Amino acid sequence: MSTLTPKYFPAPITRAVFRLHDSDSFKDLPDGFIRIVISIIKKIDLSSPRKSIFANRTTIAEESGKSVETVQRAIKWLEDKGFFERQQIANPGQRGSRSPLTPTDLFLEAVELHPEGLRFSPGQHQANNASASSSARTSSSLEGIPTAGTPSQGRFVRHEGMTIPADLVWLCRGHALRPSAVLQLMGLASKAGKRLSTVIEATKQYLLALHGRELYAYIKALLSKDRDFGQVLKEKSAELESSQTSEFLREKAQILEGRSFTNADGTTRYAIEGGLLVVLKDGRRAVAQLTEKFLDSINCGRVRERWITRAQAS
Numbered sequence: 001m002s003t004l005t006p007k008y009f010p011a012p013i014t015r016a017v018f019r020l021h022d023s024d025s026f027k028d029l030p031d032g033f034i035r036i037v038i039s040i041i042k043k044i045d046l047s048s049p050r051k052s053i054f055a056n057r058t059t060i061a062e063e064s065g066k067s068v069e070t071v072q073r074a075i076k077w078l079e080d081k082g083f084f085e086r087q088q089i090a091n092p093g094q095r096g097s098r099s100p101l102t103p104t105d106l107f108l109e110a111v112e113l114h115p116e117g118l119r120f121s122p123g124q125h126q127a128n129n130a131s132a133s134s135s136a137r138t139s140s141s142l143e144g145i146p147t148a149g150t151p152s153q154g155r156f157v158r159h160e161g162m163t164i165p166a167d168l169v170w171l172c173r174g175h176a177l178r179p180s181a182v183l184q185l186m187g188l189a190s191k192a193g194k195r196l197s198t199v200i201e202a203t204k205q206y207l208l209a210l211h212g213r214e215l216y217a218y219i220k221a222l223l224s225k226d227r228d229f230g231q232v233l234k235e236k237s238a239e240l241e242s243s244q245t246s247e248f249l250r251e252k253a254q255i256l257e258g259r260s261f262t263n264a265d266g267t268t269r270y271a272i273e274g275g276l277l278v279v280l281k282d283g284r285r286a287v288a289q290l291t292e293k294f295l296d297s298i299n300c301g302r303v304r305e306r307w308i309t310r311a312q313a314s
Contacts (some may be wrong), residue, residue: 175210
């Protein structure tokens with residue numbers, strides 16, 4: 001199904017997806033809701049993140065490979081956590097109503113898509129860094145300009161008298177890197193035509209065990225490499241979505257194990273056996289992997305469960 005094939009999305013959206021796994025804000029997010037929340041995140045308008053999302057629940061269900069009922073439960077969870085607000089809007093001149101989802105500041109902060117962060121003024125950052133050296137101010141102001149296809153720096157924080165990007169402060173607080181060293185690395189990244197935040201996010205798994213000078217030397221070496229770290233982030237996002245799809249299909253295969261289905265005219269029968277999809281048609285038997293397309297056929301009613309009576313079973 002094309003809607004679930006891994007696609008490339010703007011880096012802020014990719015980063016927001018990663019935040020679902022890294023942020024304490026989502027530590028209670030049920031595993032069954034992750035794909036639904038990812039589908040919703042991908043619908044956020046980066047030019048206006050607070051804009052309501054008019055997404056049909058059936059569409060979200062199809063994109064996430066979940067049932068409409070599960071989508072409703074996931075949305076209820078997001079509402080209860082204060083991440084989204086929902087209101088009923090009557091369709092003018094028609095029956096029924098719509099209930100768009102509106103992301104709250106709490107949610108946008110948690111996934112680093114807050115509008116103030118996406119539209120940060122580099123002039124403000126340079127002014128705040130008055131206590132840093134002249135070269136550090138120059139490099140950090142350049143680094144503070146969001147560009148298309150790379151993670152936006154967004155918010156900045158004060159640490160040990162200097163202002164650095166909020167998404168890089170963990171390098172100082174947990175890994176003994178000085179704020180001045182972060183600013184120096186930002187300058188080196190700018191000269192190399194890279195963005196430090198992009199490099200850090202793409203290689204984070206290798207940095208977590210490093211501290212102080214060792215961490216600084218490793219990042220500096222990364223900046224000297226002729227590598228597109230933005231592309232690395234995109235590939236990581238695709239791998240993550242592919243892994244989630246595989247896990248989802250494994251779970252579904254376990255749930256459907258031993259059940260039989262048929263198409264509308266009864267010419268084709270299906271069964272789930274040993275985690276695989278068995279297809280019986282015209283006296284022939286074929287075995288294939290369970291696919292999202294088949295699950296969508298069940299959800300849409302094109303394929304229905306075939307109930308076997310005791311007489312048939314015997």
